[in-house]
Amino acid sequence: MPALGSRRARTIDARISGVMAIVGSGMALTMAGSPFVHVFASSCVVMGAALLLFARHVPAWLLSAAIVPGAVGIANYAVNGAHAATAASGSILFVQLVLQIGLLRSRRETWVQLGVLLAVHAGVLALAGAAPAVVGQSLGTVGLTLALVALAVTWLRARVDGLLEELRRQATVDPLTGVLNRNGLAQVGQGWRAEHGAAGRDVALVLVDVDHFKRVNDTAGHQVGDEVLRRLGALLLREVPAGAVVARLGGEEFLVVVPGVDLAGGAAVAEALRRAVAAVGGRDGLPRFTVSAGVAAGRVVDDVDELYRRADEALYRAKRNGRDRVETASGPAAAPGPALLAPSS
Secondary structure (H helix, E strand, O other), rough: OOOOOOOHHHHHOOOOOOOOHHHHHHHHHHOOOOHHHHHHHHHHHHHHHHHOOOOHHHHHHHHHHHHHHHHHHHHHHHOOOOHHHHHHHHHHHHHHHHHHHHHHOOOOHHHHHHHHHHHHHHHHHOHHHHHHHHHHHHHHHHHHHHHHHHHHHHHHHHHHHHHHHHHHHHHHHHOOOOEOOHHHHHHHHHHHHHHHHHHHHEEEEEEEEEEOOHHHHHOHHHHHHHHHHHHHHHHHHHHHHOOOEEEEEEEEEEEEEOOOOHHHHHEEEEEHHHHHHHHHHHOOOOOOEEEEEEEEEEEEEOHHHHHHHHHHHHHHHHOOOOOOOEEEEOOOOOOOOOHOOOOOO
């Protein structure tokens, strides 16, 4: 099911609206009793054809307006038809309109459009000479039916949207730490490529790895190790600059992607994160833990393999040089002061 407000939803909506405008106006043409009705219905057929031809480019306001001519034709067909089957088919088409609106438009617009449909229905009844009591009775019956359909459809749409959002979240978010997983990171990259194209985007990659994490698992247990990762994920999300992306690549390794900064800017972010971790390690019953970080920066156009390789090399250099430190792809960027060292982790 397409997302509300998406281009795909508007395209489907436009095509259905085009068909309904043609069908409703065609019904009106079969019973056109005056030149005005004939011209109006013919114009609406042309409008419906245009909606079908240019479905990908129809604005939302035009979709809302396109409901009216279709509703006029359907109501006229149902009210003025000579047989009971005509009225029944008109009512079914009204239900179809409500289904379309409820599935493809917002809840607010669904109820606004429902009011428009009922107003059109009442107007056609009045123009046909129906008594006020008949108009009121018909509005009550048709209105109740369409309102129940609208309630059911909007409730179903909300439930489906909620389930789809949860599935998307599970597919892109690491359940333990709350940061993105590899799939989520790939989707972010696809969005950046679509936005920036061949020009690419300047980014800094910060690879963060928990120091001596195996020791934490072996001495304190895997539950404590999981809590360390959970605490680190929350800290990274809280401390990274606005616009940065945090992902868990696996195990105790995290990636922070900082757009729009150079190597020095990425190193500054990494050092701030390292200091924040050193400051919270050992609180709330957790063992003290520190992180090492490797930083690389450059312009990403198609992929980040080379940039990632350089950041990974910098991270291993930080491990070799004593851990609890930041290294960049071009050499050391920052080292911790003695007070921030954590000898027990």
